[in-house]
Amino acid sequence: MAAPRPPPLGALGGVVGGSGGAAPAAGAPAGVSMRMFHGESFLGEMEVFPMKRDGEGGLPFPTNEIRVSHFSPASERCPPLAILQTIAPFSVRCKLQTKLTPPNPGLQRLYLTCFNEFKSAVVVVGDEELHLVAMPTKSGKVPCFWCCSARSGLYAASVGMLNLRCLAIVFDLDETLIVANTMKSFEDRIEMLSRRMDVEDDPIRIAGMSAEIKRYIEDKELLKEFIDMDTVTDNGKIVGTQKEEVQPMSGGQERVFRPVIRLPDRNAILTRINPENRDTSVFVKLRPAWEELRSYLTAKGRKRFEVYVCTMAERDYALEMWRLLDPEGNLISPQQLSERVNCVKSGSKKSLQNVFRDRRCHPKMAMVIDDRLNVWDDKDQHRVHVVPAYIPYYAPQAEMANAVPVLCVARNVACNVRGGFFREFDENLLRKVFELYYENGLLDLPYAPDVGDYLVCEDTSFVPGNKDQAPIPEGMRGTEVEKRLNGQSYRWEQREGQQMPSSIRSPDDEGMPIRGTGGVRNIQPNGGSLAITPSVYVTVLQEIGRLCDSKVEFRSTVSSVRSMLFSVEVLFNNEKIGIGVGKTRDEAQVQAAEKALQNLENSYLSSGAPVAGVPKKDSRKSPGRSGNGFLEDATCSDNDISMREPSGSALKLDHSNNVDTLSSIMSLIREHCLEDQHVVFRDEVQNSSPARNEEYHFQVELAGLILGRGVGSDREAAKLLAAEEALKTLKSTTDPQIKKYLRPVRCNG
Template structure:
């Protein structure tokens, strides 16, 4: 602070004078000054249950400290001192509003006794109170797209356009296989169109011989509506089908809606039995009346969005415009750093929001109805698991790092002593994975009432045919959900398959899968780092034990290094475990032709032959895992595996007669040869113990050369193991499999 710029100002609460104070502008705001050279407090923020004000302000307005304020009065009964104590004890701020900005006075602890002192921070008007409530409740925001993300809807007009377009393509197609596929798609369109026709004309549908009539559902009275509205609705929930009428008075506005499977699972997680985990918003390019009705079908009891909030939280963007979280939160009801998005397209979002978008494959119930059930975990369950991990990781960092640092600060600290606050985008890991890239392949006709949420929903022109590639995602094991504040998922990998992305995917996914199979929680915990060049430090905890640490310029870089180091440590532990729990038998003329990268079955007294032979590393592999990073490190490992497969060297255990040795009576001795070279000897009370004694020494000496990662032959596989006796395999096809439990 520059003493020359110190100013004395009067402080008021409304029109009541509280006293005078000295103002010290921050180095980043040297010209800052209060209007009319006075601080006129207009309001006090609500008290906080668990978040000191500085942690909230650092989250929604990083490093926004404009000045420090030191009161001149030191009397314990002075008005300024009473204000200071009230703010300090109740975790609240005194603030004034200037235009669209709020200036918050944060009461700070001080080394000076009885001196009321504050840091003054700026924030967007209204944002502090909104985010304070969310952070106290450990709640984030989630923004949904509608069409082709959660539902696919068609009117009679859109059905006719799609049927006509598809029929022309069938007539022009010469490939009988493609014709068969398009004919099946056409049949599905025709069947649903017929059901919609029945509903539009008679308010009934015939479903598997059952005649089903409409039920009139009450629509909440929205601002501007004079009378309540009832809509005729038919819900076929077992088939995820709903028929509704956007305008109950006009039958031509009848709509056939297919709900995406597993929506109820996702919705149940968000509501959490009355405990809100996420504030819900909708951002769509659909028309407002249509969007309001579609959301009512998805959330009929208004558990996700209160009926009084619908007009504020369902945001309709003009077709052709880009979506943005700034527009979604235009009323300062959340900060983008506290929000994630679920959408089937990334390119429709503003560039700065894309790291916070979780991209799901477009819902295609007509073109590929089996796609939703092809994966063991449905698409919306994956989205639920991602949301679970994002929330857990965000608040773990908030609680264990930011809050801890804030409680350590006092008035005399410098502003840069603050730490960066967590960001939802850090936990979607889109920076390196590219998981948001939507590559929806071979969709000849886009399902739904629009190609990419086109402008007109009813009686519009024929919609363009979109040739878009289909997204293929690798899904992590399903999360175990809980009501705890901490991370509730054991794995959160949702990545587009790409060999270029292999290293970060494999190392992190293998580590998390090992933890899942061992019933041990694997946690990545951020810790403070003082280095100027390496801004992030991540620790890996296996249950409660720290097994690895990594540093980097980005959070993902640090996380990747931490995962790699953790795997090395786990593998080293496994080497010790295997030496103590597995006995070695003699191997002669071992054939690896049919091993194919997997461990064969073995008993507690037999070490797998292929494992024993292939444990010895090739010379080309020595040291490579520790010398390069990223894809080069993994490619070196895979290259070394190929060398290992070619060598196929066998260990020969040659028993030494007792008379020719100096060993004790009753013990056995073996010389061990590899490709004609004597490597050493083993001594033990039994033949197997003697072999094991040599093998244990070899494991210990070899572990440094293979960097703690066990490699086994064939199919370019990366093998890692844990001290708990688990071995996992992850190969170049991004598959991950548990091989053996001891």
């Protein structure tokens, strides 16, 4: 619940001091008198005070006139200042107050309209919008405004999202949600595997590659039948094509009908990009649990996320792949496709700034689902949830081997991110904004949440479960289909050891960095499994808590800085139900989560008495599960449970409370930094000698400048030490190169 806003002002009038308004702070620059208009209607004289004492940048009104062109959309529950602080933090350019009292009635009406209806008065200056936010004042009932700047159109798009508690989610396609092949790409992969088998001596590897080739050949034969006959024979049954209409993205376009065969039992679809060209036929495998993830995004007609696509595939191919994933246009309407499906040239970086080039969302309000991290711009990487690459031919059983499928984990991550973001928005930002007055300063504005604050991911690398070579990249690039659409002959240039274009992973590149929670630890080829990861146990416990409307917390400490032994406790409604100890936080967390789940189960079986309010249920079923890793109730509560994990560092931070979690330290670091100056972690494993254990080295950088370093026996310890040193640096630095990226220090008095 947000704190109550100050009461609406009554009749405006009365004289305060000599100017009839709120007196500026001592030492503040003198106000500049300006005439204010709404359209062509004169409203009255305003006194304008710049926020910066040295006058840097001057006042934002170019003609020394304030011309309001329109009101912003009305907000249901978010005051304009909260919206502006989210999409344009600390963008207050100046303050305005009426020069004479009583004020002109037109100015009084404009002020009350803004104040009571949660609107701002908008002044358009080039590609910028200046939002005049009506503020209450401590020293007089007079019209007073804060003037905040934002990119044109961003406010109008964001107000609806924030009122609906909606964020944005950006999907990659190939190897994230789908794997697609043409006849040519099937043949190339079969040929490559055959060449590998010819030089292989290990019978186990040969058997694995033989099984993989068999899967390729089976689907290749189905695609060939589809090309030749417009039918496929599936389990002895002949299945014919259905003509699916492609909705035009704009008026005047011709209707297009594509021949499509959907094979739900195989989780596969056959389609033809160009209905007139059979060579553009494609066999598409959809990642398991996509329907569950899609249902979460659209459940009960409540929009939780605005959906976008960002891919390195060619456009016609990308549009058809998305149509197969969202055939009814529930996630992206046909009218929005042209602006929401973004195709990036191979070799270029993906960027949220480009995804939202139409300014429909701020990058801070968006998360990404992708199988690769390094294809994203550095400043967006902390907002990326990286999933293991989808490899249905190399390891067809890996996808469902975990207790929670990959896309179910992604759904739970999205749910927790959204819950954490709006919990911070409601409990911190809104509450503090409602307490602000005209007299407050810029540094009194609260920290605005960032999706990246709630995505806690680690860099990992793809490591095969045995000594097999890394899998051949599955599927094809969109360029293959594009060249066929253009009538060009396509030759797949594939040689052993040759570097593949950046739009797909190189078959021999075993060290490609992949980052993600719940990522692959061991992929057993040809039907192997994914190891159970800590995020699975965490997800199960969080779902139990969510089902029972109970609070789940993970608390950890370091028993000794020298030994770096971690102890993790699981609390369920503040009652301890599990504890684990390990050399790393992950190890301790796994033990604690396992014991917590065992204790919950024993509670059901022994006495039937619920633990900390857990309802008695059939112990043969996973608590709160529908069998697919999701909650039985598809609706995710706005009060999602967040995992709190104290770091246990022995160092004390110069703060009113001891900050003992990495996420808290990162929040403090970001509070010191200006907008879009994101802190980056760099890490490297150092092996000094065979006799010594691995040492992990982390350093924290801000715009390429090193803020802190940390060395530890595991990643968490090194990362925490680096973050603590970075925070100390930010608090004490006199380096002008660093200070230019920091928010100004608040002066008392």
